[in-house]
Amino acid sequence: MDDLPHILVVDDDRRIRNLLQTYLIENGFRISVAATAAEAREKMRIVSFDLVILDIMMPGETGLSFTGWLRAEGNTVPVLMLSALAESSDRIAGLETGSDDYLAKPFEPRELLLRIRGLLRRQDQPGRGRAEVAFGPFTFHLQRGELRRGPELIRLTTREREFLKTLAANAGSTVVRGELAPEGSEEGARSVDVQINRLRQKIEDDPSNPVYLQTVRGAGYVLHID
Template sequence: MKAAKHVIPEDAAHILIVDDDDRIRSLLKRYLSEHEFRTSVASNAKEARALMASVDFDALVLDVMMPGETGFELTKSVRAASNVPILLLTARGLAEDRIEGLEMGADDYLSKPFEPRELLLRLNSLLRRSAVAGGEKREVKFGGCTFSLGRGELRKGGEIVRLTSGEAALLKALAQKPGEAISREALAKQTAQGMERSVDVQVTRLRKKIEEDPRTPIYLQTVRGVGYALMTD
């Protein structure tokens, strides 16, 4: 008789683990999943950025010593645009390293080797503090649609609407500042589209999925001379 499959709640916190060590990624993914977390993994900063462009994570666990862009550099970049809790992992336990990580914007620091139980406790503490601080709104509604920033998931009439990673990233960027006009240039940078023309294409596609009449949009509006705005309920 097969054991019942462990099901993680849909509203569970979603953690991104970034480490170039396959063993650590697998260990943490399994351990956190067993403790009711949804998890995603990346082996370097480039992969992490691609995931963060379309998913709003509740916390990041970043290795410091990665090839290419380090955990310190990634932390500084992320912190410039987001208040997501960041826990750094490093094989170096020097006080100078801990201070540098905190100066870059990290919330906590854990030296390798570490006990998974300690990482779990620290993550829970960070998430509680983040919740108390208020954080950003996790869900926005417009018309018959509901968009979850945490899951990057759009529902219309209760049914899931399939989004490409580019569409999800654009909708997330707009949903974080409902009713506020955001320039095409800023959206291009936030969604990793690179070009303003790409943003226009994604907007056209999104309108077909969320508007009753895409030619006269009510929710995803063009703000003349500025860019676009998502009008929510």
């Protein structure tokens, strides 16, 4: 049992906590639960978790605020946010605060399981746990979302920054289009390609023959770092 991934579920809805606890235990995880951010904080002072499943809308401290505190403390535990808010602005706010993934309620339990396993796989990948990644003359700070070429700050749009955060966190490994634009979001495959091309204009000497941000045919994209 000690070898199983240990997940902390934080949600003020007891029914959801109980359902997630039962389902995830049945699928091979150790589970602890908390009803508030304050309770979660106390548990995390004692236990090192492999992943946190966190509701955004909670009484008192919100999931966004709690995630911001985690990142300010230097805690890089993967955070999967859950929310009844399905607007893209809410998803972006969660990612900008430092969460690793976002799932809108209601959701299919199988999709939650796939998201969890995907986040846990990323833990051993080259970009994970780094404050910043370097490629060629560029450095990208994951928490601040800052791209620099030497000392020069490169301006990024919100969408470009979000894409680059995902690519950098999974540097050296393929990021499928679905991770950049989850099914059901307003981002279609064409929109993803447009954002990738815009990023290439900013980081590649020859965007038509990219060195750093390359296409993996039939799958997605990979960011090659130094």
